[in-house]
Amino acid sequence: MSINRGTIVPVKTVEEQLAIILSEALNIPRQRAEKLLESKATRILRYKNIRYIVIRRDIAGHYEGTTILLDEQGGYRLIEGYPHIKRILLLKKALETHFIDKIVVEEKMDGHNTRIVRFNGELYAITRGGYICPYTTMRFKRKYGEKANTIFDELGEDTIIAGEVVGLENPYTRVYYPEAPDWDYFVFDVFTGGLNPLDVEKRRALVEDAGLRSVPLLGVINREDYEELRRILEKLERLGREGVVLKDPYYRVEPLKYTTSYINVKDIEDGMRFPFDEGHTFIFPRLLRQMFKAYEESWDEQRIEEEALRLGRALLVPALESIRKYSMGEMLGEVFELTFYSWEDLEDFVSHEAMLGVPLTILGVQEYPGILRARILKHKHTPEHYRRIFRTGLSPLD
Ligand code: ATP
Ligand code: MG
16 A cells, blocks of 8 residues: 555454454454354453453464463463363273373372463463453462562563462362362463473473462372372372372373372362252263273272262262252352452452353352452352242253
8 A cells, every 4th residue: 555645544353353462362264263253162351451362262273271461552362271171981901002201190180270370571360161260360360479470581482381270269179188278379381482382491490489389299100100190199098189290291291180989089070069050070081081981990898889879979069969958949159258458359250251141149248358258159050950840840951
């Protein structure tokens, strides 16, 4: 276009600008980007003064949960989604076939996956699904902001710190850990230049030097050391912890995960408090894990009896309890107790959840000097199903 006096410069609409950025960021044709922006595969959201695009499925080699952060000047940054970790069913076989020589055994902590990134000097905490979580961003910055900044200063702005938020005070996964009773963050990966992981040793040293915490290191074994790994797992089993993620020290092959019998059944138990929400999708995958565990570990009669009773109770007892509660008119849902440091933080969190379509009820807020403690109920779908069943007496399934 030649520019003369009187030339009209066509202004790009916001949609056009987003399509250009998306096509560039994902390296896909413009038309495809336009279609994606109109479809459910993407969402455009706002957090404070930035906008971002969430990629909700695997697209063009990028994982679900990939996020593109946009600034007001037209700059952007693509944050890759956290890769799926394959699950082991038969431990001995997987050790022998998958790994090369050494295997780093890291604890698999049960919380929620959070990527920490720095964009234009600001830290953001991004959930597995690719959303900036205002609550997690606030808690992380308060506890580790300065420390994390030293890592970005050292490794550069295109670094991703990935870790698990653990403890009771988060809006997603409430599991008590003695070393992290309320809220803490444990790093399990540091990526640079996209998704290139730092070697385990280097990563752990970096995290320690910066003053952050790493997930526990439970051992470094050879791939023949099945028995040693079994001993590590038996200890986790006794402590009621989730399991392990097995990693090649240099990430030459992808990590694999394996969980304890304790957590396989515990998940069912938790899920069955809301049978029509988590319950029904939880059951078969966890049963499968137990089936192969029982086989591989040659459970004896006594162990089978114990496990069968525990499994049966996990399937029935919480579900029955929830039906009884419903029948007595109690509100069914999950209650979270969260800490905020200002009303603005609380509002940011509530409006973020509303934007995602998560129905919440604030049960109460207690104010202390500089701290707010909020009890928040997340609603579930299970009560709607119960309502129909109680009204008609009929099964929604068959
Ligand atoms: P996916 O199966 O897609 O990985 P999921 O939500 O089913 O996701 P999990 O079964 O919990 O995930 O297992 C993978 C997750 O485990 C990771 O995304 C991470 O959040 C968590 N995790 C906990 N500890 C570790 C660790 N030491 N190394 C890697 N991931 C860990
Ligand atoms: Mg998990």
